[in-house]
Amino acid sequence: MTTKTILLVEDNPQDEMLTLRALRRANLANRIDVARDGQQALDYLFRAGAFANREGPDLPTVVVLDIGLPRLSGLEVLEHMRADIRTALLPVVILTSSDDERDRLQSYANGANSFVRKPVNFAEFAETVARLGVYWLATNEPPPTP
Numbered sequence: 824m825t826t827k828t829i830l831l832v833e834d835n836p837q838d839e840m841l842t843l844r845a846l847r848r849a850n851l852a853n854r855i856d857v858a859r860d861g862q863q864a865l866d867y868l869f870r871a872g873a874f875a876n877r878e879g880p881d882l883p884t885v886v887v888l889d890i891g892l893p894r895l896s897g898l899e900v901l902e903h904m905r906a907d908i909r910t911a912l913l914p915v916v917i918l919t920s921s922d923d924e925r926d927r928l929q930s931y932a933n934g935a936n937s938f939v940r941k942p943v944n945f946a947e948f949a950e951t952v953a954r955l956g957v958y959w960l961a962t963n964e965p966p967p968t969p
Contacts, residue, residue, distance in 0.1 A: 827960045828854040830883040832864040832900065833918075834892050841945065842887070842918075842952050849953035853960055854879060861895025864888070865903055868910055882913055882968065885959040888935075890919040890926055898929055905934040912966035916955055 829846070833839045839857060846855060856879065858864040866872035868882065886904070890897040897917060904910040916937040917930045930938045939955065942948045 826854055826880060827884040828856060828880055829956065829960070830856050830858060830864065830867060830886045832858045832861070832886060832888045832892065832897065834859050834889065838889070838941065841948055845949035845952035846956045848949060849956050851953075851956045851960060853884075853956075856883065860893040861897065861900045863894075864892075864900050865895065868904065868913075869907070882910065884965055885914045885916060885963075887916050887918050887955065890917060890921050890930070898926070898933055901930065901933040901935060914959060914963065914965060916959065918952075918955070 831839065831842055833842065839859075843855060856867065858867050863873070864886070867874045867877065868886075870877060888897045888900060892900070895903075897919070901915055901917075904913060904915065914936045915934070916939060917935045918939050918941060919926065920941045922940060927938050937955075939951060942951055
C-alpha cells in the first residue's frame with residue numbers, strides 16, 4: 824500500500840501553520856509536503872528544479888492549492904496540471920480566502936475538484952481543513968495513476 828500524501832501550496836506562513844495543525848489534530852498522519860509559490864508547486868509535481876531529486880511518491884494523493892500565489896497563480900498552476908497527462912486527473916482542492924465569484928468559476932473551468940473558502944474563525948478553519956483531509960485521504964477513491 825502506498826502512502827497517501829498531500830501537497831499543500833500556500834504562500835501565507837500563518838495559513839500554512841494553521842492548515843498543518845488542523846490536519847494533525849484530525850489524526851491524519853499522512854505526509855504533507857509544502858510548496859510556497861506556483862512555480863515550486865509545478866517543480867514538485869514534475870520533479871524539476873529544487874525538487875528534481877525529492878523523496879516520496881511520484882504524485883501526491885491530493886493538491887490543496889491557494890489561488891493568490893507568487894510567481895504563478897493557483898489558477899495557472901491548475902491549468903498547467905490539467906494540460907499534462909501525468910497530473911490531468913490528480914485531485915485539486917482550491918482553498919482560498921478569495922470571495923470573488925470569478926475565481927470560483929475559473930477554478931472549476933480549469934478543472935478544480937473542489938473550491939473551499941477559508942473561514943476567518945480559527946475553529947471553523949480547523950474543522951474545514953480536517954474534513955477536507957479526511958475526505959480526500961480516507962474516503963475518496965483516487966483516479967488511477969497514468
